[in-house]
Amino acid sequence: MNKLLAIAGGATLLYAVLAVLMGVIPGIELSRVPPGPGVGPLTALEARGREVYVSEGCAYCHTQQVRPLPLDEVFGRPSAPGDYAYATPQLLGSERTGPDLSNIGARQSSEIWQYIHLYDPRAVVPQSIMPSFRWLFEVTDEAPQGLEPVPVPKPYAPAQGVVIPGPDARALVAYLLSLKQAALPGAHGDSAARAATTAAAATSMAATPATPAAPAATAAASSVFDAAEGAKLFAANCAACHGAQGAGVPGVFPSLHANPAVAASDPSEHIGAVLHGVHGKSIAGVTYAAQMPAFGPMLSDRQIAAIIDHERTSWGNHAPLVTAQDVAAARAKR
């Protein structure tokens, strides 16, 4: 009898000690972590959106935790405890049927893209297996005052009427756009590296004002542009809207085949579009409701040059190439 008591009591005690060590103490420690830079409480609308995220089961397919692995670099920087200061219970997720969403507000900042994607993911990502969340939208004859209809591409739009985001869709998209990772202090971020290259380019230009880069050097630099890097960066940053093959989505995101800015031998408009974004510009007679986000703050001069050169040499385009120096010069102008 005593033996039995000792075994049962010992096991219970061991269990209790392990529970405190592995569950309770780390929990208390974590709750003391101060919020990371740029991390604040959610607005009422974003908090409502977070509830929709939970109730629609988004976390069954999406994580919100970036691991410190090369595999995860496309999603953002590795997650830090301070990122979750206002996000309890954390929606870490364990299945990645779809991409990690820790930084989706920065990676895909277009509200219109998010609405179209939720309404029918195939409309913007043809091979997507994500379910449509049409019940978050209403189809009405006309858009009510103050609400913009979602520009769903023709083949995916209802036969009649316009698509209006319902209150849950608006809250959910507000929440998704709030998911942004700020740079951690001391992290050797891309922006620091870029500031250095931009400064170097600026000083070298200032030091040798009378001798512009020798044409031979520029030609050499352009001919060694890294095509694989350009294609990879295009797929990661641009294909969501412009399509993997640059064909766009008619009426919603412009095609980059024979686009005047892409085809022009003077690349300033092309570079400016990628650096600073585009809004309200009529392209081949079409004005677009969505805007083209600015990539200047997110990508280095070298990366932007690689993407631009990818566009200038793909899908039947044959325009002169640009260099990282061209992008640095355009960046410095504004």
Ligand code: HEC
């Ligand atoms: C059955 C799994 C599944 C569910 C449930 C799901 N998704 Fe997805 N999601 C995916 C897949 C797969 C992709 C990648 C293809 C694509 O972009 O559509 C994706 C892509 C996304 C993207 C774009 C990510 C990027 O990096 O471009 C967002 C945003 C997104 N989902 C949000 C949501 C939200 C919000 C919900 C809940 C309302 C949700 N998803 C529910 C599978 C899912």
Ligand code: HEC
């Ligand atoms: C969120 C969707 C979205 C993403 C992501 C996106 N674009 Fe765009 N892009 C647009 C829209 C919308 C327009 C048209 C804007 C307008 O006319 O007002 C556009 C226009 C353009 C144009 C034409 C500019 C002109 O002056 O004619 C180029 C070139 C371009 N994008 C390149 C890129 C590149 C390169 C990337 C990736 C680094 C990219 N886009 C990512 C939506 C997007």
